[in-house]
């Protein structure tokens with residue numbers, strides 16, 4: 525197999541998760557090399573990645589002589605290698621999908637840095653702060669509106685890159701949130717995503733790993 529995806533530790537690497545999901549969902553064959561991104565070995569392992577991929581980060585996909593780095597580039601490439609169904613054919617819906625993808629990819633909110641992907645797997649999780657609840661409301665209101673307007677079951681109708689981009693974010697939020705009654709469509713959408721073979725495969729492995737504890741979680 526000349527196609528190799530370098531991913532990260534499965535309970536710590538949300539960006540690698542997204543790229544991996546797009547390849548799986550498009551039935552693209554690839555070999556996987558898991559890079560241990562936990563400290564203290566993180567720096568040394570990523571230095572090895574930097575020898576062939578300028579950002580020195582995961583994910584990175586090697587396909588023959590092409591080196592494709594950054595989750596979003598890999599997701600788009602996976603879609604093109606596959607049947608292209610992860611971006612809608614309708615131009616406006618496609619632009620909407622790309623807006624959602626770009627929103628997540630460019631930071632989304634203050635939610636992700638403090639509510640790390642790693643923390644989704646902690647046995648003893650803290651309650652969300654008031655700010656985190658406010659950010660969740662803002663985001664979930666958007667999801668609820670999109671699921672209603674586009675008719676579901678996914679954000680823009682059929683499964684798209686936008687859904688896959690948000691999977692790790694949903695996992696972070698759902699593992700910490702308390703009362704989600706206001707967002708019934710969003711809950712159904714989350715359950716549907718979590719039931720997919722691709723998501724299950726990654727998560728089953730992630731849940732078997734020892735938790736990666738980060739500083740600042742309880743501050």
Ligand SMILES: N[C@@H](CCC(=O)N[C@@H](CS)C(=O)NCC(=O)O)C(=O)O
Nearest residue numbers: 537538539540581582583594595596
């Ligand atoms: N924008 C990049 C972010 C990738 C990223 O931050 N990956 C983490 C692991 S999930 C990493 O390798 N960080 C090391 C670094 O950026 O130096 C992408 O979307 O792929």
